[in-house]
Amino acid sequence: MSTTAVPTAPPVSPARPGRRAIGALGVLALSLGTLQSVVEPALPMLQRELGVSPAEGALVSNALLITGAVLAPVAGKLGDRYGGKRVLLWLMAVVSTGGLLAGLAPNLPTLLAGQVLQGVMVGALPLSFILVRKHLSTGESQAAIGVVLALFTGGGIIGTSVAGPIAHALSWQWIFALPTIVILTATAAVARLMPHDPPAPSDERIDWLGVALLSVTLLALMVGLVAVTGGLPPIGIAAVVAVVAGLATTWVFVERRAASPMVDLRMLARPAIRSAFVLTFITSVAFGMVVLLLPQLFAVPGDGHGFGLSTTDIGLLLLPGAIAGAVSDSIGGLAARRFGSRAVVLTGIGVTAATMIVLSSLHDAPWQLAVAKVLAAFAAGAGTTALLAGTASTVDAKDTGIATSLLVVTRVFGIIVGSQVAGSILVAGTDPLTGLPAEPAFVTGFLVAGLITTLSIFFLRRNGARS
Structure with a gap:
């Protein structure tokens, strides 16, 4: 008795993002770079409007820097595990909340809270790299990574250039609100146009202890660098070095023994x-x-x-x-x-x-x-x-x-x-x-x-x- 072979369906190749999807990702990078850079030229105005000292005003720009450095590796790791697009969309919801909060801030604490939330935008870069790596060839992804970085840097130039005119023509709140509106629009376009990248198949749990230790280590390092820049005495510098070295050593010890290490x-x-x-x-x-x-x-x-x-x-x-x-x-x-x-x-x-x-x-x-x-x-x-x-x-x-x-x-x-x-x-x-x-x-x-x-x-x- 003969049997008839049932033809098998050819493997489905992952969808490739079109130019509009890559364009939306680029606009998102451009608007994020703009939002990141508007504080520096407007800092004197913010200090006058909010009635704060230069030292307190410096916290506004440092808050975003510290948050970004601490959370970027966490965002990258979560993107590796759960998919770059999924984590990117959640991240942009946090950034947009921070931008709107800063745009409505009546005082320094509220503005600082907005800057802390905006700081997670740095994690958008590795998440964008995940997307282009998964959907494009090696050569194409290398070129696309350069374009994303260029647009993020270009956004910084735009933010530095337009912050003053916008603040004087409208109000300082709008230097946060306008880029946030563009971020929301670009995020919606990415959500609609960018193909989904499936989560990495794994039965292993995320190394949350490693995540926490690396975050605390980076936080200590960033705060220490800011403090050193502000004139920390030698004994304080030695203390910062000792704390960071101790945390880093502990993190390496944990990662070597983790079944599924963060890094x-x-x-x-x-x-x-x-x-x-x-x-x-x-x-x-x-x-x-x-x-x-x-x-x-x-x-x-x-x-x-x-x-x-x-x-x-x-x-x-x-x-x-x-x-x-x-x-x-x-x-x-x-x-x-x-x-x-x-x-x-x-x-x-x-x-x-x-x-x-x-x-x-x-x-x-x-x-x-x-x-x-x-x-x-x-x-x-x-x-x-x-x-x-x-x-x-x-x-x-x-x-x-x-x-x-x-x-x-x-x-x-x-x-x-x-x-x-x-x-x-x-x-x-x-x-x-x-x-x-x-x-x-x-x-x-x-x-x-x-x-x-x-x-x-x-x-x-x-x-x-x-x-």
């Missing part, structure tokens, strides 16, 4: 991944030094080695560098796809090192500093984006969110540390007669930034950053 430490131990984290930190430290040194040199009175420029003039001179940083994020992803992340990182390191060394002896005109900012921002942006895109395509798909979120946090930490190092150099080189940083202090700062960047070349050659 697979074996993944972090891989040479390519380890190199990506180290190089991201080194590059970001050098760029953080540039971010602080250049405005300070612009502002030093012009009868000495500075130029005595106004805040408006400084902003105009630094604007091309900000634009270059946004463009470089997009180009970094495309270049990583075409040439490999190693080549892009090495080029960025070389450009940054050469720029800083030249700047240490050639800083007699404002245009020289403006060009240096363009070169440094472009090199740093392209290099760190290439590392991010390369890491996203190197790790297992189930680890995309946690790996990229930790790299994003490393980038933030590096910039903060670099700013602190540069500030310490300027303080040490202050002229006791004028109370202003002397020219040798700036020269030292540029040389240190160049030296730090140059050392990363030797690290790259010794350890390698695989494409």
Whole structure:
């Protein structure tokens, strides 16, 4: 007796997002970057309107930074487990609530609460990376990651530019309300257009103890960095180091024994991944030094080695560098796809090192500093984006969110540390007669930034950053 074979259905390939879906994701990144950056230029106005001191006003911007650094890895891990789109939509509900709360805030505590909720927006970056990694090819995802980062950075430029005009034409509340309205619209478009990414199949429970320990460790580190920047005494710095080291050691101990750890430490131990984290930190430290040194040199009175420029003039001179940083994020992803992340990182390191060394002896005109900012921002942006895109395509798909979120946090930490190092150099080189940083202090700062960047070349050659 013969049997008839029943034809089996071909496997169903996952739906690919169309251009409108990627566009909606890009608009969301742009509006998030805008909302993140509106506080800094409007801070003096917020202090006057709310009747708070500069120290209290600083809490407004620091609250978002701290929350973002702490929760980004958590969001990435949850996205790996439950799906990037699902977690992204929940995250945007929290961000939108924070934006609306800040837009209606009658006092500082309410505004701070809104900023804390908005801070979770940093987690949108690794969640976006999860989506493009799952739905696009390796080359396409590397390019898309660069575009998302570029739009997020571009949103920062928009927020810095429009915050003042909006606040003066309407009120300061609208600097939070308008970007939030765009976020709500873009989130609805992502929900409708972006294909669902299924949760990772797993019977293992989430390592909530590891999640809590990593969050507390990052919180202690962020608060410690902010405190150090505010002039913490040496004994306080030692206490911060001891607390962070103790928490980090405990977290590693727990992760090594967890059945399903929050972070697979074996993944972090891989040479390519380890190199990506180290190089991201080194590059970001050098760029953080540039971010602080250049405005300070612009502002030093012009009868000495500075130029005595106004805040408006400084902003105009630094604007091309900000634009270059946004463009470089997009180009970094495309270049990583075409040439490999190693080549892009090495080029960025070389450009940054050469720029800083030249700047240490050639800083007699404002245009020289403006060009240096363009070169440094472009090199740093392209290099760190290439590392991010390369890491996203190197790790297992189930680890995309946690790996990229930790790299994003490393980038933030590096910039903060670099700013602190540069500030310490300027303080040490202050002229006791004028109370202003002397020219040798700036020269030292540029040389240190160049030296730090140059050392990363030797690290790259010794350890390698695989494409």
